[in-house]
Amino acid sequence: xxxxxxxxxxxxxxxxxxxxxxxxxxxxxxxxxxxxxxxxxxxxxxxxxxxxxxxxxxxxxxxxxxxxxxxxxxxxxxxxxxxxxxxxxxxxxxxxxxxxxxxxxxxxxxxxxxxxxxxxxxxxxxxxxxxxxxxxxxxxxxxxxxxxxxxxxxxxxxxxxxxxxxxxxxxxxxxxxxxxxxxxxxxxxxxxxxxxxxxxxxxxxxxxxxxxxxxxxxxxxxxxxxxxxxxxxxxxxxxxxxxxxxxxxxxxxxxxxxxxxxxx
Amino acid sequence: xxxxxxxxxxxxxxxxxxxxxxxxxxxxxxxxxxxxxxxxxxxxxxxxxxxxxxxxxxxxxxxxxxxxxxxxxxxxxxxxxxxxxxxxxxxxxxxxxxxxxxxxxxxxxxxxxxxxxxxxxxxxxxxxxxxxxxxxxxxxxxxxxxxxxxxxxxxxxxxxxxxxxxxxxxxxxxxxxxxxxxxxxxxxxxxxxxxxxxxxxxxxxxxxxxxxxxxxxxxxxxxxxxxxxxxxxxxxxxxxxxxxxxxxxxxxxxxxxxxxxxxxxxxxxxxxxxxxxxxxxxxxxxxxxx
Numbered sequence: 001x002x003x004x005x006x007x008x009x010x011x012x013x014x015x016x017x018x019x020x021x022x023x024x025x026x027x028x029x030x031x032x033x034x035x036x037x038x039x040x041x042x043x044x045x046x047x048x049x050x051x052x053x054x055x056x057x058x059x060x061x062x063x064x065x066x067x068x069x070x071x072x073x074x075x076x077x078x079x080x081x082x083x084x085x086x087x088x089x090x091x092x093x094x095x096x097x098x099x100x101x102x103x104x105x106x107x108x109x110x111x112x113x114x115x116x117x118x119x120x121x122x123x124x125x126x127x128x129x130x131x132x133x134x135x136x137x138x139x140x141x142x143x144x145x146x147x148x149x150x151x152x153x154x155x156x157x158x159x160x161x162x163x164x165x166x167x168x169x170x171x172x173x174x175x176x177x178x179x180x181x182x183x184x185x186x187x188x189x190x191x192x193x194x195x196x197x198x199x200x201x202x203x204x205x206x207x208x209x210x211x212x213x214x215x216x217x218x219x220x221x222x223x224x225x226x227x228x229x230x231x232x233x234x235x236x237x238x239x240x241x242x243x244x245x246x247x248x249x250x251x252x253x254x255x256x257x258x259x260x261x262x263x264x
Numbered sequence: 265x266x267x268x269x270x271x272x273x274x275x276x277x278x279x280x281x282x283x284x285x286x287x288x289x290x291x292x293x294x295x296x297x298x299x300x301x302x303x304x305x306x307x308x309x310x311x312x313x314x315x316x317x318x319x320x321x322x323x324x325x326x327x328x329x330x331x332x333x334x335x336x337x338x339x340x341x342x343x344x345x346x347x348x349x350x351x352x353x354x355x356x357x358x359x360x361x362x363x364x365x366x367x368x369x370x371x372x373x374x375x376x377x378x379x380x381x382x383x384x385x386x387x388x389x390x391x392x393x394x395x396x397x398x399x400x401x402x403x404x405x406x407x408x409x410x411x412x413x414x415x416x417x418x419x420x421x422x423x424x425x426x427x428x429x430x431x432x433x434x435x436x437x438x439x440x441x442x443x444x445x446x447x448x449x450x451x452x453x454x455x456x457x458x459x460x461x462x463x464x465x466x467x468x469x470x471x472x473x474x475x476x477x478x479x480x481x482x483x484x485x486x487x488x489x490x491x492x493x494x495x496x497x498x499x500x501x502x503x504x505x506x507x508x509x510x511x512x513x514x515x516x517x518x519x520x521x522x523x524x525x526x527x528x529x530x531x532x533x534x535x536x537x538x539x540x541x542x543x544x545x546x547x548x549x550x551x552x553x554x
Contacts, residue, residue: 112496112501112504112505113496116496119522120480120523120524121476122475122495123480123524125477126449126476126480126481127480129477132446133449133452149433150445150473150495153445170438170439170442171433171435171437171439172432172435176500194354194356194438195439196354196439197438201439205440207443253446256404256447257408257447258437259350260351263347
């Protein structure tokens with residue numbers, strides 16, 4: 001598949017959404033609503049449950065919805081500031097009980113609208129990234145469809161990040177890139193190619209830890225293998241002292257960057 | 265003190281510091297046109313007036329070095345981490361040319377200047393973003409430099425003052441540019457956890473990923489009058505929502521009204537305000553090292 005074909009695949013309405021993964025991977029789930037500040041954003045499905053009998057965990061999933069009504073209610077998976085603040089509230093709660101956090105990312109980007117700006121969309125994302133960099137409990141993020149820019153990174157400053165094999169992760173939507181750089185939104189395919197957004201490219205750039213094979217026909221089997229991986233990772237992360245966990249998370253991002261250093 | 269630290273730092277890392285005063289002087293002999301009233305004023309004259317149009321009061325955007333020089337004590341300013349250059353590691357169409365153009369235009373290697381300086385003898389670390397360099401889009405070099413200055417400030421218990429201006433992430437560096445936001449945020453968090461002060465001054469325009477990360481992570485967030493500050497671009501919001509937005513949408517005043525900045529400070533008052541804030545946060549409350 002070309003990057004553009006992958007982009008279309010990642011966006012396909014037939015793909016399982018965030019809720020489906022949570023409900024298949026976790027047991028005894030309880031959804032926890034609201035940011036305690038303004039409202040409850042349906043674009044983010046979050047709560048607590050079990051990954052295993054002895055492993056409670058917090059889940060935070062961006063969900064695009066499965067029919068027109070739910071898609072409208074969830075703004076097609078574009079979270080508003082209150083959605084990011086709900087996510088942060090649950091992360092801080094997880095930290096208190098030293099519960100691991102698992103995030104599922106699937107968004108074109110943060111919601112774009114006047115009210116989101118009025119309520120501080122930028123500030124909400126900024127605070128999430130800042131707090132995640134200091135959160136004293138393991139965080140694992142899986143990009144299941146689209147990882148759209150800051151709206152994805154607000155749930156992506158994690159200890160380990162995985163992508164599904166046809167998921168994409170991008171600093172800007174290829175449409176936005178084409179329109180800004182070439183003033184021509186029909187060059188989406190070119191932009192998708194240049195931006196290196198496929199899971200394989202992102203892995204090559206060492207931004208993620210691994211790629212998860214898709215098998216939607218055997219979704220339960222696929223989720224079982226994801227759960228297995230999550231449990232394995234979390235067990236190892238929970239054994240680290242908090243300071244080591246945070247140092248590792250810091251260094252995970254610290255080393256990302258390509259530049260020339262000129263000796264003087 | 266700044267010099268002592270600088271020399272110490274140089275000795276341990278080989279990091280050299282450049283005297284900023286000498287670099288600015290070369291560019292003062294030009295005339296600039298005000299975008300507000302079209303009046304022509306010499307750069308020399310404008311610099312004396314804090315880069316504010318003497319006819320209509322409109323704020324000109326400032327280069328990184330001009331900005332830091334305009335607020336700090338004479339000869340106190342030392343540039344650091346100025347030996348990084350962007351590379352076109354994705355072979356992105358047009359990126360190499362754009363970098364060359366921006367370098368020629370600004371005489372800078374990238375879109376941020378970092379270092380240490382003093383205001384009324386109070387030492388601080390700084391970063392100043394320069395919107396003339398590819399709209400201060402944020403790539404690997406910017407991320408590395410800002411992260412480095414925060415690490416330096418944490419190690420040396422210095423406050424950080426950051427002047428933000430940016431069009432957003434540098435898309436020519438793909439996902440790596442997005443990751444810089446997390447990288448810088450990690451360094452901001454460590455600096456914050458060490459009990460040190462971080463002040464951001466939001467200048468025109470502070471948008472996109474910059475707003476969605478370190479611009480909004482200050483302990484104290486100041487803004488320049490009428491500066492454009494927001495996450496999504498105005499045009500994008502209008503196109504998406506098919507509605508017209510009020511004129512003051514995403515202005516500094518709009519953000520103040522909605523509770524997202526601590527204060528709007530005029531350029532003439534900026535040095536005094538920053539001095540006051542640095543002094544209040546110094547251990548003795550009387551300046552010196554914070």
